[in-house]
Amino acid sequence: MTDAEARIRASFARQSMMQTLGAELGEVGEGRVTITAPILPGALQQHGAGHAGLTFSIGDSAAGYAALTTLPQSAEVMTVEMKINLMSPATGDRLVAEGRVIRAGRRITVVAADVWAETDGTRKHIAMLQGTMIAV
Template identity: 35%
Template sequence: MSDFLALGRAVLAQQSFSVLLGTELLEFEPGRAVLALQVKDAFRQQHGFVHGGVISYLVDNALTFAGGSVLGENVLTVEFKVNYLRPARGERLIARATAESSGRRIAVCRCDVVSVEGGQEQRCAIGQGTIALAG
């Protein structure tokens, strides 16, 4: 495991909400982060799809990790948006985020979220956001 990935996992372990949800940091390198989440029944809404709030959380956190990978670990989300493409089904969600542009204080990042069902990935959401150095 790289030192960069180990640092990212240490940061994730300090986020009690992420720990509660069972979020994993699969990949972390400058300009890129991949987070995953096993889907629990508690994450589903009344129609059996993963609740949009769970997907939104995953987008926000993946964007912030991607931004932090180029700005440093003391970052916050300034704003983000999510476009839901289709209902998320399956047993796992994976969010792949990249820093598309960055300066000294802010980074603009994008994220694709896929749901995994029976080993097959289907994109369910796209996100974009601005990440900034805190303080």
């Protein structure tokens, strides 16, 4: 495990929101991060699908950590803005957010994430996010 990956895993472990959602940090690579989360009964909206807040939370975090992989060890990131397109209900066993860097700058990094709903190994693309992270 690289120092950068260890730093990201330690940071993720400190996020109580991700713990509340049952989220787990998956792959960490240069400019790419995957986060998964079960669709728990406490994260449903009124129609029985996963709440958009769950989708947004793991997509935003995956994109933010992807940005962090491109920054110096002393840096952190925060979201400046994030847009989400919800394309399909979040139904299934779990969500998978794949964050990636579109363009890394010294201060501002443009990021994106795709979120998939999985059931029995079958994936459905449910959301796309695009945003900007700032190094702090």
